[in-house]
Amino acid sequence: MEEVLDSFELIEAVQIVNSKSHTLELNVDAVRRILEADNIKDRNVVVVSIAGSLRKGKSFLLNFFLKYLKAQYKSHDVTDWIGQNGDELEGFSWRGGRHPDTIGIWIWSEIFTYDPPNDDGIAIILMDTQGIFDNQSSMKDCISTFAISMLLSSVQCYNIMRCIQEDDLQYLQLFMEYARLAVDGSDETNEKVFQNLLFLIRDWPFSYDNAYGYSEEYVKEVLAENDKQTPEMCQLRQSIESTFEQVSAFLMPHPGKSVAQEKDFKGKLEDIDDEFVKYVKILIPSILAPENLKVKQINGENVRAAEFVKYLESYVETFSG
């Protein structure tokens, strides 16, 4: 039986933005119902979003975020948050999902809450994007989706397979430029408009060079300027560093053959490599443990859930034009 939020609402991933015949549409009713609820609307939001190209394990990993959120903020016990052997992995639909070719943004309909001692309450929003760089969506759809995700999140995970390549950075720059236009109407400002950018590297093959887990060294390497680069390549690196408050990278091990290749894989823990699970257990609390929560800010002000709805409406309008 599916979990029920109150007497009639399902707890599920809800598509809040979609692109129909290449225009963005906002599911206003769903967004309001979820974020303007009495216990939510006045809380500061923490928004963790994941974006990147198709079928690279984004939704799969996000369901572990969900497990942690449930354990930490509902059951208030994180001892066994990762679950038991035999549990199937549920939540955001993964393995292509039911609608693999619809582009858009999803949020989990249950908003997790936390009340820090002596501070305003927090609402945690988990966001998934789908369809970026698949062959159905236009470049404009991709840019808009990624830019909205970046504008709304306090932690933007950029999911990349194996290692960061120059074109991953070029895309990022394009999204940043678009997103900045929506914020201040110009791409000239030098202010750090966004918060945390986390390069989430999947199937990291070079653990003998850089160990799994957070790697400052790897970020430095990727963003370093040198005299072999063209002026554009240097400028690209500077703009990434000047746009985000914090840039980090987390190197994930390969999850094993079952996860990557088996048709009947259901996400059971015993079918996932121990090494992968070990780093999932490091990654997720580093973002979602109470002491690590990053409240979303726009122009230096905390964003409350009701305001988040307004921003979302205005960004969708901007990018629909």
Ligand code: GDP
């Ligand atoms: P998304 O399109 O990026 O959201 O990808 P999904 O989460 O739907 O996963 C697509 C496929 O990748 C599934 O078959 C997963 O089992 C598999 N997968 C999940 N995580 C990883 C990973 O870290 N590495 C590899 N190679 N495959 C993964």
Ligand code: MG
């Ligand atoms: Mg997905």
